Amino acid sequence: MLLQSNFELTTADMKQLHTSLNEMSPEELKIQPEALQNLLLKLFKQEPNSSDVLLNKCLICLLAQYELTDVHDWLEPLREVCGQLDVIQKFDRIYKMSEDLENMQPLGELYFEFKQWNQALDCFSMESELKPDEARPLKWLSKTYLEMGLKDESEAYQKMYVNLQKQA
Structure with missing residues (x-):
């Protein structure tokens, strides 16, 4: 319902939704990427600094299903809202190092994370x-x-x- 409507949730509702999503496993977050992106944008605009754990779970899920370039493009609108997050910076390092044979060890460690x-x-x-x-x-x-x-x-x-x- 939230994904298909334009109504705004209260701060308390957003915090509860954020908490509920944080408690979900990456497998439980398997919803359409566009819908997930819209939901995260709504959440992160209100609470941009508490989004690292949730976005990490989402990226784990997306990386398991989609190509690196697709996930990179999917992240673009979120960068505008919370681009300073550590998880986005780690993903961007993966993206930049993915074709460089000199960075296989650190790239592997990021993939491991x-x-x-x-x-x-x-x-x-x-x-x-x-x-x-x-x-x-x-x-x-x-x-x-x-x-x-x-x-x-x-x-x-x-x-x-x-x-x-x-x-x-």
């Missing part, structure tokens, strides 16, 4: 190939596989990490 496990694995694997003498990508591969529930793979990379650390 946004729970984009496959993209994080790709970045850490690439970093490991580009820098086979560095242990850090192996550590992050282990962490990522553990988050994915793949314990055997995690343990294998953990062993490689420990062995490489011993050689250093």
Whole structure:
């Protein structure tokens, strides 16, 4: 109803809606991107500084479903309202680094923060190939596989990490 109407909610109503949305999991926030954007714009105009957690959940959901450029474009109107938020700045770093082989490790760590496990694995694997003498990508591969529930793979990379650390 809120998404299909132009009426304004009271401050108390907006705070309650914001609290309710913050308590939802990213999977529960799967609504049409345009509707989600409109809802967030209404909320963030009233409470721009308390939006980091909610927007982070939304980005996790959107990144799982859409291309990076689509999410970047989707964020544009929100940048005008709350562009100073840490989560927007992190996303913008992902967007800028996504094609740069020199930034695979930090890019993977940002993807990890946004729970984009496959993209994080790709970045850490690439970093490991580009820098086979560095242990850090192996550590992050282990962490990522553990988050994915793949314990055997995690343990294998953990062993490689420990062995490489011993050689250093």
